[in-house]
Amino acid sequence: MSYVIEGRTGAWEIVVGLEVHAQVISNAKLFSGASAAYGGEPNTHVSLIDAGFPGMLPVLNHECVAQAVRTGLGLNATIHLESRFDRKNYFYADLPQGYQISQFAHPIVGEGKVLIDLADGGQREIGITRLHLEQDAGKSMHDQDPTRSFIDLNRAGVALMEIVSEPDIRSPEEAGAYLRKLRQILRYIGTCDGNMEEGSMRADVNVSVRKAGEAYRTRCEIKNVNSIRFVMQAIEVEAARQVEIWESGGVVDQETRLFDSARGETRSLRTKEDAHDYRYFPDPDLLPLVISRDWVEALKAALPELPEAKRLRLEAEYGVSRYESGVLTAEQAVADFYEEVAKASDPKLAVNWMLGDFFAALNRTGKSIDESPVSAAGLSELLALIKDATINGKIAKDVLEAMVETGESAAEIVERKGLRQVTDTGAIEGAIRDILAANADKVAEYKSGKEKLFGFFVGQTMKAMKGKGNPAMVNDLLARLLAE
Amino acid sequence: MSLDTRTVRRIAKLARIGIDDAEAEGLARELGGILGWVEQLDEVEIAGVPPMIGTGLAAPRAREDVVTDGTVTGGACREAVLSNAPDRVEAFFTVPKVVE
Known part of the structure; x- marks a missing residue:
């Protein structure tokens, strides 16, 4: 499990903490009535508040607060009943107010923890330092004109949750697992869609390296990494860069860097001196945010079942394995689909078919579970036909394919194509006798000890019966007839 | 509290306000005067008094999550x-x- 970089002077371990910016799912922005929807014609989702017009006052969107509290509860974190908003002052063209309203000294959510799943099946706990609410900035476009940058304020003022982890992460794999788990929790609760391509989830990555047992060394912050894969790559190359510096007698400077995915390297973002003097102070336009214990409890009571709890329940209720429960709960919709099928047919059969042929069919057609060409009821019907021995497993695979193609039900396809399993002893025995008679030489070989020919006879019989023989009966009868 | 001109120039830079050296001297005196006046508050005994961050009379206004x-x-x-x-x-x- 432990990840180390073997340097010339020995092994180095890496220390990583992540700051994730997650865009809150809400209709309107954090402090204005403008739409928070992604996209939109430039500068149409903007109010005079977002544009920083003089005299405009921010009014807090209560739903954004509820979303932050829900997320905090999902991260097993302390909820602060009193929090405050501060101004973080800096100048940038896509920040019309000249400050970002954020929560610096008194965030709404305090310490929590996330349990991450590792490839070897193990789990590790990653600490959450805090979660606070803040405004997003607008968007600058630098490639539209040779001398000018274009500014679109649609995103300015949209609510973000900044979720800060403890420096508990020790490998690129753990960083990936942490981000996946965080995204899964946010999606389950419905507080962020976790869509990294659209920028609704972005990560700042703090990386340092050290020899085992040492205190922390200087860290660098890699800003705004927008995919899980890039976060993992950035950690790897940044850690290697720092090891090289320390080992050649240098000193790592604390600085902000960016990850260039095309070149696979991190580069210093030269910042002017004073750039990080944000001169935080309490926003005089906003009173302290006070929420009640009762309200928090009501939000908690209304939370959906979270991934880990769902996983344990599926294992207990349906007897699925640890691995299977992980796959089934990766998305809420998959777990819901599974439970519907498991209840209507057979839990074991359901998990085998979903993780096997059903997912394969989704992949082949490029559909998500929500757009599945076969409904949960449809799959249940197919599995019921296997269970009551109407069709065998081999035929069922063909039926599923036909269901995906035609949209017909399993029963319709079985009837139309005449795929009912043959369980009539006489019919099966007849088919076997024909095969044995036609292959007298092979029967002789079998009887003189070449027992692996048994599979050949099974294959020939099934072929003669167009795959419709009941496999168990074919095996039994064949064994009996060959022993005659 | 007195302000030196270096601090004044730094504050001006952070606020993106262009000032020359002569202005810096004048501003140092003026800002120093303001700070000195506010410092009178240090004479008030506040041990054991929690910081006041609002009047407590007004509940913060909140908006519904509606696009308006x-x-x-x-x-x-x-x-x-x-x-x-x-x-x-x-x-x-x-x-x-x-x-x-």
Whole structure:
């Protein structure tokens, strides 16, 4: 499990903490009535508040607060009943107010923890330092004109949750697992869609390296990494860069860097001196945010079942394995689909078919579970036909394919194509006798000890019966007839 | 508390306000005077008194999560928002290029 970089002077371990910016799912922005929807014609989702017009006052969107509290509860974190908003002052063209309203000294959510799943099946706990609410900035476009940058304020003022982890992460794999788990929790609760391509989830990555047992060394912050894969790559190359510096007698400077995915390297973002003097102070336009214990409890009571709890329940209720429960709960919709099928047919059969042929069919057609060409009821019907021995497993695979193609039900396809399993002893025995008679030489070989020919006879019989023989009966009868 | 001109120039820089050395000296005196006046508050005994961050009389106003501005005003908002833009291109604000 432990990840180390073997340097010339020995092994180095890496220390990583992540700051994730997650865009809150809400209709309107954090402090204005403008739409928070992604996209939109430039500068149409903007109010005079977002544009920083003089005299405009921010009014807090209560739903954004509820979303932050829900997320905090999902991260097993302390909820602060009193929090405050501060101004973080800096100048940038896509920040019309000249400050970002954020929560610096008194965030709404305090310490929590996330349990991450590792490839070897193990789990590790990653600490959450805090979660606070803040405004997003607008968007600058630098490639539209040779001398000018274009500014679109649609995103300015949209609510973000900044979720800060403890420096508990020790490998690129753990960083990936942490981000996946965080995204899964946010999606389950419905507080962020976790869509990294659209920028609704972005990560700042703090990386340092050290020899085992040492205190922390200087860290660098890699800003705004927008995919899980890039976060993992950035950690790897940044850690290697720092090891090289320390080992050649240098000193790592604390600085902000960016990850260039095309070149696979991190580069210093030269910042002017004073750039990080944000001169935080309490926003005089906003009173302290006070929420009640009762309200928090009501939000908690209304939370959906979270991934880990769902996983344990599926294992207990349906007897699925640890691995299977992980796959089934990766998305809420998959777990819901599974439970519907498991209840209507057979839990074991359901998990085998979903993780096997059903997912394969989704992949082949490029559909998500929500757009599945076969409904949960449809799959249940197919599995019921296997269970009551109407069709065998081999035929069922063909039926599923036909269901995906035609949209017909399993029963319709079985009837139309005449795929009912043959369980009539006489019919099966007849088919076997024909095969044995036609292959007298092979029967002789079998009887003189070449027992692996048994599979050949099974294959020939099934072929003669167009795959419709009941496999168990074919095996039994064949064994009996060959022993005659 | 007195302010030196170095501090004044730093504050001016952070606020993106251009001042020359003569102005810095004058501002150091003026700002120092303001700070000195406010420092009278240090004479008040506040041990054991929690910081006051509001009057406690007004509950913070909150809004419902409803879109009331922007597109719903039929695009008029965009015109208002862009009305003072000195170098508008179509629906965008523009600024001198901010990356190399």
